[in-house]
Amino acid sequence: MNRIDWQSDIEQVRKELPRLHHNFFHAKNEAKFYSKIDRLAQQFSHMDTYGIVMELARVVATARDAHTAVMLPQNYRLPLDCYPFAEGLYITATNDESKGLLHTKILKIEACETGDAYKKLTEIIPHENLQFVLSSLPSFIICVDILYGTGIITNPEEIVLTVENDEGKAFKHTVRPLKYDDYERAESFSKILPLYRQNRERFYWSSLDSGILYVNYNKCREMETLSVR
Incomplete structure (x- = not known):
């Protein structure tokens, strides 16, 4: 396997992204973009692959354009689901090994x-x-x-979470990641999924319940069985 030519890749992002994008500096991010990309060009040789990719993501994100992004690696996941409520980050589903974490609030991920x-x-x-x-x-x-x-973490094989239960008691729990495919197969951590997690294979769908219409629009693409028009 050939080594990645990061120097060439970084230079390509520096030159081609502003040129090819319709209006890359619309957010008045020109100085920030060049400062970040030039710093990365000087430091990448001392960074690992994950660090370089995340820094490229930061560089691209300066445009504040949700349609222009670095596709990030997502090979492993924590064995749980969570959601950032106004009251904090709560665990909404887990596998059997971590069921003691269900409905707790995450205070820390490692340190x-x-x-x-x-x-x-x-x-x-x-x-x-x-x-x-x-x-x-x-x-x-x-x-x-x-x-x-x-x-955020330093050990990708074991992650220590500090959580708080509904009685206000904080405790630590170590979880081990799942491969992405195993996580997907364990989709039903909880028996009833929230609406926004249902029918993920469909680009758009709707449900009428008690006079309330719920519409889910995941992707702006045509489905074979139902046109978006």
């Missing part, structure tokens, strides 16, 4: 407090508004590759 983890992840999520960040956080914050690449 990183939840608020600091949010900040680190926000830097690599291209977004025009906070709502897009919130929609991306549930999948990013359980992705071990991303947690490791952003420095």
